[in-house]
Amino acid sequence: MGCDPLYLDPRINGPLRMVLDQSELLAGLVDALGSPLNVVLPDQVAANVAAFRSVYARHRLRGTIYFANKASRSSALLRALAATEAGVDVASLNExxxxxxxGFAPTRVLATGPKTEPFLWLAARSGASVHLDSLAELRGLIGIVEDFGLPPVRVVPRLCGFEHTGARVLTRPSRFGIExxxxxxxxxxxxxxxDVVDCAGVGYHLDTSSLEEKAAALEAxxxxxxxxxxGGLTPSTVDIxxxxxxxxxxxxxxxxxxxTALTxxxxxxxPPLTWQGHGYGLRAESGTIRGTLRLYPAARTDAAHTYLDRLLATPGPRLGRGLSTVLLENLVDLDIEPGRALLDQCGLTLARVAEVGYRAGQCLIRVEANRDDISFEAGGVLVDPxxxxxxxxxxxxxxQAYLVGNLSLEHDFLTHRLVALxxxxxxxxxxxFVNTAGYFSDFSAGHALRQPVATTVAVAVSGAGTWRWCHDEQYWPTLGACP
Structure with a gap:
């Protein structure tokens, strides 16, 4: 069979493409601040929030768009989101x-994830809402409110373990939520x-992208x-x-x-497409493919706000009506918690090439970064730099080459795939590496072998059309296009 290069070109839109055209600026930033370097575009987040809100308007729904803060450590992106209508979903005390x-008012904050007593105390003390994942968590929150004489806390029990009346479901069991x-x-x-907790609604957590399963959960x-x-409560919200x-x-x-070629x-x-036969979950047994492809669907036809639009048009399995109609008929608001979808096209990561060499007849490109600095591989995302x-x-x-990192470890491949450049x-x-802002630039980064982690800078275009930059922590919305 043919061995033509199998390019997986990144999707690049608007401002991100303009930034990539500033090659001298980017090279100067890496020379000054080191490799790897994360570059974020705070101005893009408002457009992403607006895209989700347009779906709400189309379906005549109300509700809060919470940003899942775990997707990025960037202060610039978070502050830019605080300047929009968005709320924020935080999953730790420090978040x-x-x-x-x-800049987020407590009324725009939702505390989720595993919770410690200090985390619950600050959420209750400040006036944030709290997702509840268990009876023990509810009891702990009630105790804190009583012990410190705090006002009632807005809570949203999170559910899991939904039954589906249609085809067999493929959702993996979740460690979060109440069965x-x-x-x-x-x-x-x-x-x-x-008198102590105000049940504002319910939510769910599903580890799936299946529209049918999410439709069943929302209807439930x-x-x-x-x-x-x-029972006497007054809930009015579903958080999906x-x-x-x-x-x-x-x-x-x-x-x-x-x-298809990987199979x-x-x-x-x-000929092989990966290092030492890495199959991304697939294996051959007696001429037959076994296993499951463990890759993110990087070329989705419906994603971000278009996925929400399609979900709301999906009929519920029991009532048989579109989900947006079900929400409207029952006077229910819709809350959502997008993470990477609100950071789409909001950043990139730069890595300097340290060596281009050959081993066993294969081209290896070593960069001044490692698999934890640019963690596409860990997330199952295949995309060319x-x-x-x-x-x-x-x-x-x-x-065509393999991309290897700066760690003294055999497995430090930025991707096990043979990359076509x-x-x-x-x-x-x-x-x-394009579109790393959500989960793939700093989520896993660490100081293994005392290698440096990436510096993060924010860039924006000024009114005069020139690009300006600042350190991530220096960015504030009042500064416009960076100081």
């Missing part, structure tokens, strides 16, 4: 402190202690609201969490072509 210090069998005691305590939440109302996704690739057809390579009917040459006049010659890099050139 809560960061959000409050970045149906455990909900009764939680409801009884919410009713008994209405609306039914649960009716049960709570009959996140999982809206991002489209990372420019061409869906190229993704289909690559996954053929695992079977041995074409762009080569930013120091000498733009150098002839562009394509190559349209321009062979030289030492000192930059590789630009």
């Amino acid at each position: 809560l402190r960061h959000a409050l210090g970045s 149906p069998a455990a909900l009764g005691p939680v409801v009884d305590l919410l009713v008994a202690r209405r 939440c609306v039914v649960t609201l009716d049960d709570l109302r009959r 969490g996140g999982g809206f996704g991002v489209t990372y690739l420019a061409d869906v057809a190229r993704w289909d072509r690559y996954t 053929e390579a695992v079977l041995g009917t074409r 762009l080569v930013l040459p120091r000498d733009p006049a150098r002839e562009a010659r394509p190559c 349209r321009h062979t890099p030289a030492c000192g050139d930059l590789l630009a």
